[in-house]
Amino acid sequence: MAVSAQDFKQALAQFASGVTVVTTLFNGQRLGLTVSSFSSVSLDPPLVSIGVVKKLYTHTAIEQSGIFAVNVLSMHQLDYGLRFAGLKPDLTDRFAGLETTAAQTGSPLLPGVLCWLDCRVWRAYDGGDHTLFVGEVLATDASGADTPLLYHNRLWRRSESLDVPTLSPTVEIVEVGPRDGWQSETVTVPTDTKVRLIDALSESGLRRLQVASFVNPQRVPQMADADDVCRRITRRPGVVYSGLALNLKGVERAVAAGLGQVDVSLSASETHSQKNAGVSVEAALEQLAPMVQLARAHGLAVRAGIQCAFGCADEGAVEARRVVGLARRLLALGVDELALADSTGMANPQQVRRLVQELRPMSAPVPIVLHLHDTRGMGLANLLSALKSGVHHFDSAFGGLGGCPFIPGATGNIATEDTVHMLEAMGVKTGVDGERVAAVSRAMEALLGRALPGKLYRLNA
Numbered sequence: 001m002a003v004s005a006q007d008f009k010q011a012l013a014q015f016a017s018g019v020t021v022v023t024t025l026f027n028g029q030r031l032g033l034t035v036s037s038f039s040s041v042s043l044d045p046p047l048v049s050i051g052v053v054k055k056l057y058t059h060t061a062i063e064q065s066g067i068f069a070v071n072v073l074s075m076h077q078l079d080y081g082l083r084f085a086g087l088k089p090d091l092t093d094r095f096a097g098l099e100t101t102a103a104q105t106g107s108p109l110l111p112g113v114l115c116w117l118d119c120r121v122w123r124a125y126d127g128g129d130h131t132l133f134v135g136e137v138l139a140t141d142a143s144g145a146d147t148p149l150l151y152h153n154r155l156w157r158r159s160e161s162l163d164v165p166t167l168s169p170t171v172e173i174v175e176v177g178p179r180d181g182w183q184s185e186t187v188t189v190p191t192d193t194k195v196r197l198i199d200a201l202s203e204s205g206l207r208r209l210q211v212a213s214f215v216n217p218q219r220v221p222q223m224a225d226a227d228d229v230c231r232r233i234t235r236r237p238g239v240v241y242s243g244l245a246l247n248l249k250g251v252e253r254a255v256a257a258g259l260g261q262v263d264v265s266l267s268a269s270e271t272h273s274q275k276n277a278g279v280s281v282e283a284a285l286e287q288l289a290p291m292v293q294l295a296r297a298h299g300l301a302v303r304a305g306i307q308c309a310f311g312c313a314d315e316g317a318v319e320a321r322r323v324v325g326l327a328r329r330l331l332a333l334g335v336d337e338l339a340l341a342d343s344t345g346m347a348n349p350q351q352v353r354r355l356v357q358e359l360r361p362m363s364a365p366v367p368i369v370l371h372l373h374d375t376r377g378m379g380l381a382n383l384l385s386a387l388k389s390g391v392h393h394f395d396s397a398f399g400g401l402g403g404c405p406f407i408p409g410a411t412g413n414i415a416t417e418d419t420v421h422m423l424e425a426m427g428v429k430t431g432v433d434g435e436r437v438a439a440v441s442r443a444m445e446a447l448l449g450r451a452l453p454g455k456l457y458r459l460n461a
């Protein structure tokens with residue numbers, strides 16, 4: 001008698017694509033192995049299938065005995081998964097110390113599993129090097145109240161229990177406060193101060209600094225001294241200093257300033273493009289080609305950014321398809337980095353994961369840089385989401401400065417010292433001394449006479 005469809009369904013509901021141990025009893029001997037090929041075949045009659053490689057002795061045993069049991073492991077039974085996968089070479093008997101039970105067929109049932117299915121072989125299909133055994137479920141129990149152990153686990157517990165690193169061991173941080181931050185302030189920061197603070201930042205271990213924006217001083221007066229700042233800062237060896245350019249003239253100024261990289265960008269939002277750059281997205285894209293060419297001809301690296309990649313204050317949601325299309329055209333220009341900017345702080349972690357996962361295979365080996373604003377408090381959550389999706393380059397601004405003069409309500413970038421703190425606490429190396437950055441933030445706070453959005457710089461004041 002097979003189990004009822006209802007009971008079978010309840011057992012199947014215990015897991016999605018869990019790790020299972022298939023066991024059998026042959027000539028009085030208990031045998032078992034870890035398989036990932038388990039699946040249900042039909043509910044009524046209750047049928048499941050397992051794939052077993054022919055050269056294994058357990059294959060012979062199931063073939064001969066005509067019985068098997070499926071044991072679905074819980075997240076706390078990684079040890080079973082490893083021992084029945086033969087990953088515990090010291091163990092001669094895989095069942096050593098295990099109090100197994102049995103139901104109808106006599107196939108051993110492992111203790112504490114999420115559920116088990118006791119099966120009689122119903123059909124066997126030849127799969128070349130393996131056999132697909134379809135079993136009729138004669139008995140089942142799904143009383144194990146736990147979470148399954150998963151192979152394709154986006155949660156962290158499995159990898160952590162195996163001591164496999166789940167995150168990149170290092171992250172590169174690009175300090176953008178001197179550009180994104182200072183250009184958003186209504187008070188113009190004096191050139192002397194800019195030079196002093198940039199020098200202090202470059203002594204903190206930051207290897208990437210965006211120090212200026214070569215824009216029309218009439219439009220952004222805070223950046224009128226860009227060339228001066230570039231000339232006067234102390235260039236530390238190994239540090240890449242970059243500047244933003246909106247047109248050919250801007251690239252020429254970046255070249256003249258002796259920067260190592262020029263950052264160009266366009267917006268995914270038509271409205272923002274008009275407000276920010278005074279041109280349509282299509283026109284902006286056309287302008288970029290000669291800019292990239294000029295920069296590269298002078299040996300500068302080029303980073304191309306997409307602003308409002310996750311949403312626009314005027315237009316609302318920005319379709320991922322649109323961003324992907326723009327990214328493809330930017331990559332075709334031969335840029336060295338692709339930056340995605342959440343200029344409006346509208347991104348959420350799930351959206352970040354989706355877009356990054358779509359873009360990464362296309363952009364590789366060109367790295368993706370994420371530029372995150374913390375407008376809605378999701379900045380670091382978005383960073384973590386991107387990090388877990390394989391992004392290793394992030395923009396941040398000391399003290400959480402930043403904004404955009406052409407986005408209503410835009411607020412700061414994720415704070416450099418907060419970002420460094422979080423990453424280092426998680427064991428991800430940044431090479432940056434967060435406390436030194438925090439000291440710069442405190443100096444900035446004193447200069448502006450108001451608190452900055454960053455958190456950490458206030459702790460050790």
Ligand code: ZN
Pocket residue numbers: 180341343371373402403404413
């Ligand atoms: Zn920004």
